[in-house]
Amino acid sequence: MDDERYACTQYPEVAEAELRNLCGFLSNIAQNVDLERFSEALILFVQAETGRITDANAIACELLGYSSTEIREKLITDIEVAPQSGEQAIRRYVETAIEMDVYECLYRQGDGGTFPVRVRRQAITRDGNSLIHYLIEDRSIRHYVWKELIRREDRDFAFRERMKALNEVNTSLGTAETLDDLCRKAVLLGKERLGFDRLGLWLFDTQSALMKGTYGVDEHGELRDEHHSSWGISDSLIVDFTTGHKTPIVSTDVAPIYDSQSHIIGYGWHLSAPMHHEDQFIGYVSADNFLSGQPMRNYQPELLRSYAAAVGQYCAHHLARESAKRLAEDMRSQEKRIQMLGTFISHIGHDFRTPLTVINTSAYLLSRSNDPARKAELAARIEGQVDYINRVVHEMLTAVSLEEPSEFSFQWTSLRALINSAVESVTNLATEKGLRWTYEVPPPTVLAADQVQLERAIREILHNAIIFTNAGGHITVSTEVDEKHITIRVNDTGIGIAAGEQEKIFQHLYRVDQARTTQGVGLGLTLAKRIVEAHGGFIRVASTPDVGSTFEIVLPLEADIGPNATYKGNQK
Numbered sequence: 001m002d003d004e005r006y007a008c009t010q011y012p013e014v015a016e017a018e019l020r021n022l023c024g025f026l027s028n029i030a031q032n033v034d035l036e037r038f039s040e041a042l043i044l045f046v047q048a049e050t051g052r053i054t055d056a057n058a059i060a061c062e063l064l065g066y067s068s069t070e071i072r073e074k075l076i077t078d079i080e081v082a083p084q085s086g087e088q089a090i091r092r093y094v095e096t097a098i099e100m101d102v103y104e105c106l107y108r109q110g111d112g113g114t115f116p117v118r119v120r121r122q123a124i125t126r127d128g129n130s131l132i133h134y135l136i137e138d139r140s141i142r143h144y145v146w147k148e149l150i151r152r153e154d155r156d157f158a159f160r161e162r163m164k165a166l167n168e169v170n171t172s173l174g175t176a177e178t179l180d181d182l183c184r185k186a187v188l189l190g191k192e193r194l195g196f197d198r199l200g201l202w203l204f205d206t207q208s209a210l211m212k213g214t215y216g217v218d219e220h221g222e223l224r225d226e227h228h229s230s231w232g233i234s235d236s237l238i239v240d241f242t243t244g245h246k247t248p249i250v251s252t253d254v255a256p257i258y259d260s261q262s263h264i265i266g267y268g269w270h271l272s273a274p275m276h277h278e279d280q281f282i283g284y285v286s287a288d289n290f291l292s293g294q295p296m297r298n299y300q301p302e303l304l305r306s307y308a309a310a311v312g313q314y315c316a317h318h319l320a321r322e323s324a325k326r327l328a329e330d331m332r333s334q335e336k337r338i339q340m341l342g343t344f345i346s347h348i349g350h351d352f353r354t355p356l357t358v359i360n361t362s363a364y365l366l367s368r369s370n371d372p373a374r375k376a377e378l379a380a381r382i383e384g385q386v387d388y389i390n391r392v393v394h395e396m397l398t399a400v401s402l403e404e405p406s407e408f409s410f411q412w413t414s415l416r417a418l419i420n421s422a423v424e425s426v427t428n429l430a431t432e433k434g435l436r437w438t439y440e441v442p443p444p445t446v447l448a449a450d451q452v453q454l455e456r457a458i459r460e461i462l463h464n465a466i467i468f469t470n471a472g473g474h475i476t477v478s479t480e481v482d483e484k485h486i487t488i489r490v491n492d493t494g495i496g497i498a499a500g501e502q503e504k505i506f507q508h509l510y511r512v513d514q515a516r517t518t519q520g521v522g523l524g525l526t527l528a529k530r531i532v533e534a535h536g537g538f539i540r541v542a543s544t545p546d547v548g549s550t551f552e553i554v555l556p557l558e559a560d561i562g563p564n565a566t567y568k569g570n571q572k
């Protein structure tokens, strides 16, 4: 009895009526009748004693062809044609004290037509009246057509739902604070809310003419960072996008699907939709079906196109914002450099007075002296002062240039190699000065750094420790790495720095020893501070006069060093 073809096979004599029903039903659908309604069962309430219908739901009225008033004038026997297969068709269900008759029969409509149904009939009491509740399931061809339509409607419904989700996703994308955040969100929401299996978002870098990865979804369905990947566009399909092609590219089941190492892990359906801002190509969103292995749904290219268009608008907004920010930063760094130059120029008058006087007097004496030894001594004195001036000028210019962010080029760098190299460059000086030395070799960690500059910062601090520690003193270099930070520590048993001076030593040209008895320029710590800050870190000092000082460079372990970085150093 549960055979899906029940209606058509068992009751050939009702075929004509069924056909009529079906036509009526289809014409209803053509008038956009709500399909959901047809999913309901027909319900009738019948008076137990008289067999008169007391109530019917809307779908029962509609399918039986009576108004709700008309149907109340009917007896159930006017409607229910005797069960076709006789009494045997009635099955009695006794489920948890509910007794129910279940049977198949034909129901007669107002115009004389019939259609097959399955009935569940049960005695109930309502408002003190004994009633029979009829729960009737339409079993006609119309019903199967309805089922198929609902199935299709469901598919469209999925699309409508996705479009609705697209609107909501758009709103969430609007809350992204940075371009990177936006790309991450776009990939995640595209997967979670728009039903794409896997997505990737690529941005076009106009300067390098490269497509650059942002985020994607890996072969296990997890978000994957793809900033490390980039590729040229000249020999790919994407070139169409760069020339203004705006419709998604749909590859059928032969498109290669890659893992995070760019190895092909399979072939499948693949979609790419471009992001444009005005007529400029700014990137594209791609999607594949690797996880489900299913062909793309018909609506997915269009959905991805709409999504890419929306994401593109937000990307363009962030790109503009970031370039405005860069411009403002440039302006700020220019201002700072001009300010620094002003400070230096005003210092030059003071700082160069002594060496220039020495040069002047020495040159004068040199011109008058005939003693070769004396002449050599004077020449060496002039040379020494010129050296000093050179050093000051060089350091000043370096300090000014380091205000420019583009002076830094970050790469994955070995911490150990970096510190080894800085230590090696000063050990001779320490030995010459008769200092003892403890060096704890750092753990094999990599960090995002401008190797040359960061080594310079460490060297400045080591150099100071040597200069300001007397013979017999001790210098200790150690490194600590925790989950978030790297701390490079240089401890000396030198002359120390008074509490009031500890802040000032990081200022331009500031030296505790104002009498300039040491050869320093007063820029070493300024440079070190600037370099460490450009790495997202900071320098701190703890010092006690006549006991010693500890300088610490604290660096973040996970710095964002941009999409171009590759690890070039050696881990060991």
Ligand code: ADP
Pocket: 460, 464, 465, 468, 492, 494, 495, 496, 497, 505, 506, 510, 511, 512, 513, 519, 520, 521, 522, 523, 524, 525, 526, 549
């Ligand atoms: P300089 O070229 O004079 O070394 P820096 O900017 O490197 O300039 O240092 C500024 C001043 O900080 C130094 O002149 C010195 O007075 C003080 N200083 C720096 N490091 C130490 C140290 N380890 N011990 C004592 N004083 C120090």
